[in-house]
Amino acid sequence: MEDKKTIIYIMSNQRSGSTLIENILSKSPQIVSIGESFLLGGYIHKTGPGSSCNWTCSCGDSLDDCTFWNSVYQRLNISNAREIKNTKIVYPKGKDIDYQKEQNEDVRSLMNLIYKAFFDITDCDVLVDSSKEAFYGVSLYQNSPYTFKFIYLKRDLRAVTLSKHKWRKKYNKKNIGLIKLILANYRHRLQCKLMLRKVDKEDVFNLSYEEFFKDPQLVLNQMSDFFGFKTFDMPEFMELSNDHTIAGTPNRFKKRRIQYDDQWENDSKKRPFFNALGFMLNKLG
Structure with a gap:
């Protein structure tokens, strides 16, 4: 057990702020x-999410050309990076359960090797994986040689929904x-x-x-106590700084002041039934 090294895995829905939290933590x-290791295979083969930035590393280079990768x-x-075919662990179902379990085990082994490479190259104490995916994260947790802990990040369901709706329109995806x-x-x-029931x-x-x-500073200090890293000052801006991360929010390449955006609240109030439903669902947990 490489207990001196820690993985922080951010589990959340999309549009919940995982890239922001990851970026803040990386300033330590x-x-x-x-970034989102779950999507590494897709970024290497330029398929799936990531087309808006041409599946590049956050440094701007392709996964073939990035010196760090x-x-x-x-x-x-x-x-050759393309020897990495798949980095997704998915729930086994259907006729090919045994094959999927075998594939999942291969990905678990691969990700532990990739984590080790990151630790060796950067000499960091803590590695943040913002993949969000619940089954993927818990699968890695159950088979990790490292101290593996989670941030379970929740955002108001109305904010998440309105943000997803906006981005779906922007990228001409099917309207829901x-x-x-x-x-x-x-x-x-x-x-x-449900997946977190399998986690201590x-x-x-x-x-x-x-x-x-x-x-923010109070919560950041609480995280430092929980995960065991030294406290540091809350950054004023969200920005990439010598990072080599995979995926994340589409506007992550822009330097932005870190502040709460309450525009969704006004948009939600214009839709009374949606607003009331979201309020109720939030209360349910």
């Missing part, structure tokens, strides 16, 4: 972020009504809670996006 000299590949004893979308987001929350409570830091912004 002890912490490095890998090539250092990772060298430690994996591979000469707000009611259907908020119910899907609530089901996602239930699935996360002592390994989960529950984080509310809204509570975080009431006193």
